[in-house]
Amino acid sequence: MGQRTPLYALHLAMGAKMTDFGGWEMPLHYGSQVEEHHQVRQECGVFDVSHMCVVDVGGANAEAFLKHLLANDVARLDLPGKALYSVVLNEQGGVLDDLLVYLTASGYRLVSNASTREKILGWLHLHSPSFDVTLHERRDLAILAIQGPQARAKLSQLVTVARAALIKELKPFQGLEEGGWFIARTGYTGEDGLEVMMPADDAADFFNELVGAGIAPIGLGARDTLRLEAGLNLYGQDMDETVSPLVSNLAWTVAWEPASRAFIGRAALEAQLASGVPSKLVGLVLEERGVLRAHQVVRVEGLGDGEITSGSFAPTLGKSIALARVPMATGERAEVEIRGKWFPVRVVRAQFVRHGKVLI
Known part of the structure; x- marks a missing residue:
């Protein structure tokens, strides 16, 4: 107990x-x-x-x-x-x-x-x-x-x-x-x-x-x-x-x-x-149907892999979002592996909603 x-x-x-x-x-x-x-x-x-x-x-x-x-x-x-x-x-x-x-x-x-x-x-x-x-x-x-x-x-x-x-x-x-x-x-x-x-x-x-x-x-x-x-x-x-x-x-x-x-x-x-700091924590937005979860692999073309640390469906946004640790030079796009398939994600600042306002 x-x-x-x-x-x-x-x-x-x-x-x-x-x-x-x-x-x-x-x-x-x-x-x-x-x-x-x-x-x-x-x-x-x-x-x-x-x-x-x-x-x-x-x-x-x-x-x-x-x-x-x-x-x-x-x-x-x-x-x-x-x-x-x-x-x-x-x-x-x-x-x-x-x-x-x-x-x-x-x-x-x-x-x-x-x-x-x-x-x-x-x-x-x-x-x-x-x-x-x-x-x-x-x-x-x-x-x-x-x-x-x-x-x-x-x-x-x-x-x-x-x-x-x-x-x-x-x-x-x-x-x-x-x-x-x-x-x-x-x-x-x-x-x-x-x-x-x-x-x-x-x-x-x-x-x-x-x-x-x-x-x-x-x-x-x-x-x-x-x-x-x-x-x-x-x-x-x-x-x-x-x-x-x-x-x-x-x-x-x-x-x-x-x-x-x-x-x-x-x-x-x-x-x-x-x-040199090798990586950073960013936000991810999945524009397609699916759910981002912790420990899913994030692939950044030409830079290597990262990993989702927290992920879930975001009720305010109606989309799946995540925090992910990725290579420092990561830009605006990446891919996430979900059940053996790769899905495109948008890389954003790690803040999606504040005081009821959507920021992405």
């Missing part, structure tokens, strides 16, 4: 089809994955993401500690609650995980993936003895993500006056505390929305209240197609310990300045830059 969030029984009561995700029993959908996808794109929906790992980092050396561990630079967090997206690298420049880090009143809050919980906790504890820091895993919290163009307006009607005021003022990539809840304006769908971290004991009642107010529950199936349309990486598929951010469309998460900041993996990335 896998691990369960505080909402497990409620998911069953709502008719969710459950699935294993990184060792957790999570809702795949509540009836129709495609309808849930459209619900988020057009209105809003609520996801249970309480399986994610939350760690509060404090102490006199918290900033120096995270400057060493993260490829991005927490010195960029110049306002209370401001958030930063970063990767955590090993010495070889491979991606151990991707995460969000928030500046808080008492230090920093990290939110990382459920499937890498033990690995990241071990990594933090491995490197913490060299710094005056405290690490506090927040298993007492649940997280609900309310995503979609109507998310902020609808949520504001269901919370206290003080929390509604915070939601109104909250900037993108910012998270602030109010009355024991931490409300952040980030997301994983390509739409506007909020993540609410709250005491686990509050989660079931609030989830029920959201659904009762017409905010549909959304499962992991739609979460995956939404993030794929947005061109957002999934750890373990689009990047992992064997590849660097430079070949994962994540070079923007690496802060090279100041040059004196010796973050873990920096030397390996610099060596890769010096020798």
Whole structure:
């Protein structure tokens, strides 16, 4: 039996089809994955993401500690609650995980993936003895993500006056505390929305209240197609310990300045830059009927082969799309092998939909 969030029984009561995700029993959908996808794109929906790992980092050396561990630079967090997206690298420049880090009143809050919980906790504890820091895993919290163009307006009607005021003022990539809840304006769908971290004991009642107010529950199936349309990486598929951010469309998460900041993996990335980055992560669009799937071979004439890392039918587009790692010089056309046959695909920037707008 896998691990369960505080909402497990409620998911069953709502008719969710459950699935294993990184060792957790999570809702795949509540009836129709495609309808849930459209619900988020057009209105809003609520996801249970309480399986994610939350760690509060404090102490006199918290900033120096995270400057060493993260490829991005927490010195960029110049306002209370401001958030930063970063990767955590090993010495070889491979991606151990991707995460969000928030500046808080008492230090920093990290939110990382459920499937890498033990690995990241071990990594933090491995490197913490060299710094005056405290690490506090927040298993007492649940997280609900309310995503979609109507998310902020609808949520504001269901919370206290003080929390509604915070939601109104909250900037993108910012998270602030109010009355024991931490409300952040980030997301994983390509739409506007909020993540609410709250005491686990509050989660079931609030989830029920959201659904009762017409905010549909959304499962992991739609979460995956939404993030794929947005061109957002999934750890373990689009990047992992064997590849660097430079070949994962994540070079923007690496802060090279100041040059004196010796973050873990920096030397390996610099060596890769010096020798030439061999590949890149791009978007693919299949113009014919068929479905693009992870691990299908991508053939680029005159350059060699690549591989699809994530692929699916995109409900917003009505076409099959994918993220694929291909040779660096790849242009606008390629071919994908599907069941022994080769199909032409269009190569595009790895972002298909953002804020409801089709970008390709």
